Amino acid sequence: MQQAITFLTSKDKTLKFILENFGNPTIQKRQEGFASMCHIILEQQVSIASAKACYVKLENHFGQILPKLIHSATNEELKNCGISRQKIIYIKDLASKVLNKEIDFSTFSSKSEEQIRAELITIKGVGNWSIEVYLMFCLQSPDIIPLGDIAIKNTIIELYNCHTHEEMQVLTNNWKPFRTFASYTIWHYYLKKRNKI
Template sequence: MKESIDFLSTDRILKAVIDTYGIPSIPKREQGFAALCHIILEQQVSIASAKATYKKLENELGQLTPKVVLETPDEVFRACGVSRQKTTYIKDLAQRVTSGSLDFESFKTKSPEEITTELLAVKGVGNWSVEVYLMFCMQHEDVLPIGDIAIRSAIKELYDIHDPEEMRILGENWKPYRSMASFILWYHYLSKRKRKDHL
């Protein structure tokens, strides 16, 4: 971590964020099916809301496995606060794992590009979901999720950059530690708003 912080501290704006709020903790999630289900639930809602929904599912179904998901009626998901659309996504994911077309275990020996290609084939899984999985679950060091609202907002506030392509160009300066830069940006966004959400 020290190496990435030293490198990113050459960016005076990121250094100012670190000086103001401290070094962000790096969250680590389990890899696999349940983790991606959680990320799907996080799409376009707050962290707290997604956590609450995931907790309801766990309380209702126990451990989230492909078998359990496929055997559970859609109405149960709806009762737990999962939208019809996200229920479809989670069941498609479960079907792919069950059929063997998606093997999370194999990700340990695959490149981020290969993992991205496989996950994007899952219904409802886009770039943001893949990037979050790579960062939080697989701990890849060089990911910048430009599609994330908080990341975009932080870059707008700190750098006065509004165009997504220009944001990507800015991110080139943070290679090979764009994930840590993202965590710093998230930390700025949440801390400035005094949000208690934990990544």
């Protein structure tokens, strides 16, 4: 972490200001695998609290969140856990791909980021944001910036007056090879400013 802080504070006065005034962000670590990917799918376009509530209901209902249990569950069971019709399709497709060995989370640690992206993008409803969150939280990839994330995007607009994806890309390229830590810093500022942590 210290290496990332030293690098980013020397390159970017805004990140330096955040770290000096709001403290260091918490680095999230989630277990690798199917259950975490389900959780990330549940987090798409809803609040963290709402997604967590659905995830806990799933856990309580099934005991463990396993591909075979999700795959064989009825839509009604999953709906009773607070999961939308669309997301039921997504997590069942994920379960099916794991059971068919099209996706093997246990091999990800030995694969390149490109290979992992190529596998995960085949899941219905999974796009860049979901993949980047998995790479950041589960695999601890050091150089990810999820520009599709609303909080990241809005905070960059607020702090840097960057409005287009291209402008954001140019700005965030300056943070390589520590874009993940920069992302955590941006999220940290976003939450602190809104008294969410």
